[in-house]
Amino acid sequence: MYISIFMRRNNLMTPINKQLFWKLSSFLFFFQAAWAAAYSLFSLWLGETIGLNGPLIGTVFSINALFALAFKPVFGYFLDRLGYRKNVLWFISGATLLIAPFFIYVYRPLLSGTPIVGMLVGGLFIGFAFSAGIAAIESYIEKCGRQFGFEYGKVRSFGSLGFAFAAFFAGKLFNIDPNLNFWTASIFALITIFMLLWIKIPDQIKEQLVIDKDPVKVKDVFSLLKLKKFWFFIIYVFGVASIFFVMDQQFPRFFVSLFPSEKQGNEFFGYLNSVQIFGEAFFMFTIPFVVNKIGAKRGLLLAGAIMGIRILGTGFSTTISEVVIWKLLHSIELPILLISVFKYIAETFSQRLSSSMYLIGYQSINYIGVVIIGPIAGHLYETLGFPKTYMLMGTIVLISTALAILTLNKTPGNKLEATINSPIVVEK
Numbered sequence: 094m095y096i097s098i099f100m101r102r103n104n105l106m107t108p109i110n111k112q113l114f115w116k117l118s119s120f121l122f123f124f125q126a127a128w129a130a131a132y133s134l135f136s137l138w139l140g141e142t143i144g145l146n147g148p149l150i151g152t153v154f155s156i157n158a159l160f161a162l163a164f165k166p167v168f169g170y171f172l173d174r175l176g177y178r179k180n181v182l183w184f185i186s187g188a189t190l191l192i193a194p195f196f197i198y199v200y201r202p203l204l205s206g207t208p209i210v211g212m213l214v215g216g217l218f219i220g221f222a223f224s225a226g227i228a229a230i231e232s233y234i235e236k237c238g239r240q241f242g243f244e245y246g247k248v249r250s251f252g253s254l255g256f257a258f259a260a261f262f263a264g265k266l267f268n269i270d271p272n273l274n275f276w277t278a279s280i281f282a283l284i285t286i287f288m289l290l291w292i293k294i295p296d297q298i299k300e301q302l303v304i305d306k307d308p309v310k311v312k313d314v315f316s317l318l319k320l321k322k323f324w325f326f327i328i329y330v331f332g333v334a335s336i337f338f339v340m341d342q343q344f345p346r347f348f349v350s351l352f353p354s355e356k357q358g359n360e361f362f363g364y365l366n367s368v369q370i371f372g373e374a375f376f377m378f379t380i381p382f383v384v385n386k387i388g389a390k391r392g393l394l395l396a397g398a399i400m401g402i403r404i405l406g407t408g409f410s411t412t413i414s415e416v417v418i419w420k421l422l423h424s425i426e427l428p429i430l431l432i433s434v435f436k437y438i439a440e441t442f443s444q445r446l447s448s449s450m451y452l453i454g455y456q457s458i459n460y461i462g463v464v465i466i467g468p469i470a471g472h473l474y475e476t477l478g479f480p481k482t483y484m485l486m487g488t489i490v491l492i493s494t495a496l497a498i499l500t501l502n503k504t505p506g507n508k509l510e511a512t513i514n515s516p517i518v519v520e521k
Contacts (some may be wrong), residue, residue: 110241111292117234118248118355120288123253124189126228127281128223129259130274131192133265134267136345137359142271143204147343151471153261154342155210158463160220161228165460167502169452170314172236177294178266182233184288185226186370188218189282193275205501228456232448235296235435239444244413246381246432253374255281257367271492293490314449323450325500327458332493333397334430334455335462336486339470347479351413355376365417372424380428389440389504397494399426405487408480440504 141155156284171181188470195218235245259277266273317323337482348365349358384392410416434455442450473482 113237113292114243114248115243116292117237118251120285120292121230121248121252122258123281123284124186124227124255125287126259127189127192127278127285128227128256129370130263130266130281131196131254131278132219132223133256133260134274134345134363135267136343137267137349137362138271139204140346141355143201145204145307147346147475148468149208149470150343150346151467151474152470153212153215154339155425155464155467156216157224158460158467160216161224162220162457164221164225164463165452165457166314167226168225168448169232169456172232172452173314173515175329177233177237177240179292180291181229182289184516185222186282186285186300187220189226190279190286191218192282193279194223195271196275197272199453201512205283218323224460225452225456228313228452229448231431232451235451239439239447244381244430244432245435249428250374250429251369252376254349257370258372260363260457261367263366264360267363269360274360283320289521305481306498314446314453315452317442317450320442322502323454325497325502326437326441326454329393329397329493329497329501330455330458331462332496333393333400334459335466336404336490336493337400337426337430338459339463339466340483340486341423341493342467342472343474343479347474348420349423350479351416365420369421369424372421376425376428377432380425381432384432384436386427389433389437390501391504392429393437393501394494394497396426396430396433397490397497401487401491401494403487404483404490408483408487410480421470426433433481437501437504441502466500 136150136154144155169179175181200215200218202394203214205211205278225289231249235250237471238248249335259281262277263274279313286376334477344364348362349355351356387395403426406419410419434463436452436455438447438450442454470482470486473485477485
């Protein structure tokens with residue numbers, strides 16, 4: 094028997110689609126919670142627990158990004174080749190389960206005794222389990238959303254809730270014992286293993302049959318490099334998204350430095366991070382409507398403008414209250430950026446290579462930027478200070494956004510609505 098799935102303008106989903114939506118949302122909730130527990134205060138852990146300075150912390154982030162850069166194209170290729178099979182997700186969840194034993198018994202002793210070896214081993218693990226892992230999971234979910242008629246942003250909002258839930262307690266747990274955060278992360282990761290057992294993707298779907306008959310080849314991925322629109326897109330990513338993520342890497346150190354004591358700053362940052370991410374979850378759920386209306390290109394330009402203004406505003410801030418207000422804008426800019434990136438890729442490039450394009454054209458280029466800019470930013474933090482460095486970063490983001498007006502492909506609003514609401518036949 095065949096079930097015709099018609100997605101209407103109100104985005105009504107069939108029971109099969111609703112089940113998949115909730116299962117993927119639950120999986121992402123716990124995976125993001127694991128990430129938040131282990132990684133939201135990572136720069137503080139490196140500075141306060143391990144004793145690394147700003148430039149060394151910047152180097153750690155750059156090495157992590159370098160390993161992520163190596164894994165992301167591989168994940169992208171296999172996601173496009175395997176379609177909706179969960180092999181990649183199993184590997185990532187299995188690695189995440191090892192967070193606590195790795196950070197406590199391997200990573201910390203190595204960083205304290207032989208920092209270079211520790212940075213390399215840590216980069217291998219973190220690059221696979223977190224940096225490349227979350228990107229692969231996001232791409233898998235977005236692919237499912239296009240096929241089964243639900244917005245990626247709505248699933249991603251549950252991931253933000255999971256991150257906020259764990260981040261809310263991260264500051265308190267860190268003050269008691271940083272190891273508690275790592276054990277909490279491993280517990281959440283164990284739950285994701287059970288969630289994967291629960292997720293069932295129908296095998297006989299139209300797109301999957303196409304993938305089986307004509308699997309993506311390596312040469313197909315390399316064909317992206319011949320496209321002028323590919324290079325214009327990565328210029329935007331390098332000048333906007335990379336600086337945005339570099340700014341956020343050591344922001345906790347800047348924020349904590351504004352308080353009378355590190356303990357007070359750590360706890361308050363945990364609360365602020367949680368509030369910001371709850372806001373992010375709300376906008377992840379609602380922003381797809383806006384981006385569908387204005388088009389993906391305008392969404393990317395809007396995200397860049399907000400980021401540039403926020404970073405500049407943080408640099409000019411003189412009080413904790415002002416910094417908090419600018420930080421909360423993160424709740425709006427990140428959803429606009431991620432949703433616009435996925436829609437821009439789907440509208441501008443072949444959908445057979447959507448995962449490769451996301452993990453190479455966005456994620457990998459983003460991390461190349463982090464590898465290059467991270468140590469420079471770490472040095473500038475130590476010499477110029479955080480405020481002046483933020484002013485410079487914000488200016489570069491605004492200039493890059495202005496350039497993108499001329500270089501990015503025009504994308505009309507509502508173009509993807511037809512794709513989301515198109516009929517899909519599923520054999521039951």
